[in-house]
Amino acid sequence: MIALTLVAALTSCGLLGDDTDDGNSSSGQVEKTKIKAAMLPVVDVAPFYYAIEKGYFKAEGLEVEPVEAKSGKEAIDSLINGSVDVAFASYPAPMLAQSKNAAKFTIVADGLTAKTGHIVVVAPPNSPMKKPQDAPGRKIAITAKNTFSDLAPKSVFKTLGVDYGKIQWVEMGFPEMIPAMERGDVDGAVLVEPWVTLAQKRIGAVPVVDGATGATAEMPMSGYVALAGEGKLGSTSPKTIAAFNRAMVKAQTEATDRTKMEPMFVKYAKVDQQTAPLVTLSIYPTSLQAARIQRVANLMSEFGVITGTLDVNQMLPKT
Template sequence: MPRRGDTRSRVWIPIISATVALLTALSGCGALEGSSNNPGDGGSGSGGPIEKPNLKVGLLPVVDVAPLYQAVEKGYFKEQGLNVEPIVVASGPKAVESVISGEIDIAFTSYPGAFVAQSKGVADLKIVADAYAARPGHLALVATPDSQIKKPSDVAGKKIAVTSKGSISDLGVMSVLSSQQVDIRSINFVPMPFQDMGPAMQNKNIDGAVVAEPWVTRTAKEQGAVTIVDVSSGPTQNISMSGWAALNKMTSANPNTFAAFQRGLAKGVADVKKDRTALEPILVKHVKIDPATAPLVTIADYPERADAIRLQRVADLMQEFAVIGQRLDVSKMLLEPANTK
């Protein structure tokens, strides 16, 4: 007859074996999850293989795009299994056109450019990530000291340069001036690249210009320009300025790729938000701000995530000034944010 100790052994051996097997399985899962550095496996924190490891990103040389350059230079995209190629384009609307044509995969653009294309059915776009939100001093209508414009009411009937019509530049100015009972219908908005605005004011070809940093600081330094209207004030305070957009069909076909892009970009955002010394070399190298001016540039906000309520303010402003014909529900355009942890 078996001893009592033998009975316990026969009972516990299967239980111990099952426990060891379970722990081994769990250990194997933990070793695999989020630890791969192989780009084919999608990099750190990946939800699966990267479908499209090479991405072309169209952008402008403005302070908004600093986090992307930081992510490229620090290897944050490579950690995610991506090769991101920044390509400088002429304007935000041009970037959107290039996304639609397939020349680039992701476009940096001020939000009106993306929202117009979406509203008119020209493209089905997703906002992959937010880029920049306004703070006082970032976007301003400026004029030289010898201009006829001395105060906001003087802007009526004047010739004002903007990067493009129907952009955040003219929409923001119209919104602020309307709240001050200025006749905005009399303003002659003239499309012009940022770099041409300072000389055009100096040569009296325009009366004033709506410029974003670093051009607020640069026109002040080079042409003595002063701020007449802070475009991030009153009804446009803290409004969203720009973001990263891609075709819906592209994001749907490559979900792991765009999640990886979001994770890499988020690390770049974290760097420039917490450390001005990380930001300024990017401004000098890629935004072409001279080293003496870089510390003077006003920096607004690099949002960690796109906020549907804040972005909706842009679309509603566009409807108010008849840039789009009907209300656009921006929340449907936002790409689900990746887990950045």
């Protein structure tokens, strides 16, 4: 479905045009100085906003303007139709598109690697689903199929010998999941932070399966991507990409300090002041490592989302 959406966007809106505009650098230090970046209101992007507030992008000769997107699909679509230059994305979306030749991407910077507690199958206290073995036959809310929302728990269920094929996956947005559990419409939900913490606070939700354990422990979850190919930023502007990456690395190096990230959670991920200190602080990588990100493509291949193999090396910036 993601690939078809991208194909439709490519057909109806056209690919990004020439990168040259009034924002191009006259000094030659970067090919493009003005960058628009599609962002989601999630904890993953806290270092991005920290980099803006601390002037790390400006120090690299970049003027970065965040453009809030309501969903991952909207972020990727805005990248394809040319309204932004970079998009924050959960890795399965661009990888699926790349595997289908619907679009080509360059991973500009790594985003977030999940620690235990970041992506969890939770259930309300009165749910009949108390342990992983109770999951078959139950309704579990996910954001979309063939994403980390179902792939991560499937991997853990597989390791535990649980028949995940009998689970009824129900698609909905994160804001809908807690009310759906309260009403009994679903027996549980696959949540990521800060929704995991919010569900625990609001309805006393309990963890059933942690999606960042076993084969998916410390799994790369998200990153920042640009379109690649003839005339596209990901292929034509290596200095710009390198500058963006350096600013992100500087911010993510400081992201181990909760006192620096929690204000970003509150301001940009819409987490309330009381919840921010409780949110699991995951890993914000400080380097792009093909072998590590390849784990995502391998997981997608394992569960039939990608046919054959996808070489993540082809998605990293050329140096």
